[in-house]
Amino acid sequence: MNFSKDFMIRKFNYTGRKKIKRSNVRIDLLRDGNERRFFNISIDLDDLELPSNAHVYIEAYHRSGYQRFDYGTVSERKVPSDRRIKNISDAAIPLFRVKVVDKTSSHGRILAAVDKVRPENIDNIPTSSQSLLYVEYDDLGNKIWQLDLDGDWPVLKLNQNIEEISLVASSDNRFLSLVYPEVFRQILRRIIIEDEHTDPQCDDDWPSLWLQLACFLPGMATPPQTSKPDQQSWIEDAVESFCANYNMLEKFNQSLQELQ
């Protein structure tokens, strides 16, 4: 038994709302003959024992854009014929929310839900839905990169005005060794220090998934619960282990030698 785990800061579910497993939802984002985006979704609700007359809604959203689709009821699912994504920039990847709502009383009560579901395929190209960090291209002024942790999922923003920035970010060893450890550090700080979340098994939302990644690194245990200095120290250990595990020093030295 991991003693410390009993005292972890967990997010409790007091609502009685059931959780739809992320793995039970699959979304594909496609384009019709007129290049307009639409989505297909498959949802498995069978194991949740939901009332047959509860309503199923799918919501697509990105920043100010929001759309809602009525998928009928649990027992009589109906797929809307118009599933086009409107009001969301074509450059953005919308996230999806699935809600099962009891509408038998005057105010619809949520019986089950899952949020922040990413499409598994975009234009028939698989996008790892388990990805911990998404990449977006934006006008960042004079900045090369920026980490956005205030949206629904961590996003590494890259300056779209840099030639071949996509290639640089994915394969240039200088970029990899200088940027990704700092990305890792900033994410862990947000989760542990600012949001006070320390349980890697709490949820399948991004903070828990990132904590799982950190805890699986060689030499790492679960993060300390309370003391901020201990947490800072744990984060630095995690970054060191991350760098060792992914050979960051070697990568950086190699890239310098290639320059000479």
Added chain:
Amino acid sequence: MEIRKFTYEGIERFRNYLTELRNGSTSAPPFDLLNDPETSGIVNGEGEVEKRIFSTRLDLARYLDHALASIENDSIETDVHLWSWLSLLYFDQVCPAQENATRNPGRDYRHILEPGYPYGHRHLLCGAYLVYNTYGLRENLSKLFLSTPLPIESKVHHELATRQSLITNKGIIEATHMLYYDESTDKPKRGVIVKKNKPGTLYRFIDVIQQLDLNYDLYSMSGEEVLELLPTEFNKWKG
């Protein structure tokens, strides 16, 4: 005049001007950047704007909604170059000179758009446009947010527009309007934003809504239905 947008050079020179102002400069706004081909270029589509006076951010949003309608751009609300150009055009209103001729521009993002969270809505022009046009609050529901003069972002706007799940939910926004806007005086009610834990005020409204959102399908509700869910501490604001 014809609507234009800044080049990168234009943005940087505008940014330099903002820095000068923060250092106490009393220089006049560099309006020449608006038409100089090195610092500004044309936009797709035809559009004209006048250098007119706006009494509130709502007046401005209404005007820009009309003026920008013919611009061909599917993401106008994130166009840094366009909004920065517009900021300079209306700079005497968004950052008026004080008696000693200095100006107080505040942070750059109030004038040079930084799209998205957390500063996109704080651009003094684009923030108003987002409320009126993009979030679709239009004439009536925008009043609670945009009743201030151009250089002033109201606290209601600051608190609600920063929370995407609230500002994009029409029922919640209708409820805030019914609670906190006084139709008889056509102004926001007094005391909407005070201490964080004062019962019935906007901060409490946000806390309560975020709790209700876990249990209730708030997106399907009208403003009236949202009000029905609120605890009694909000009763004095209804009506």
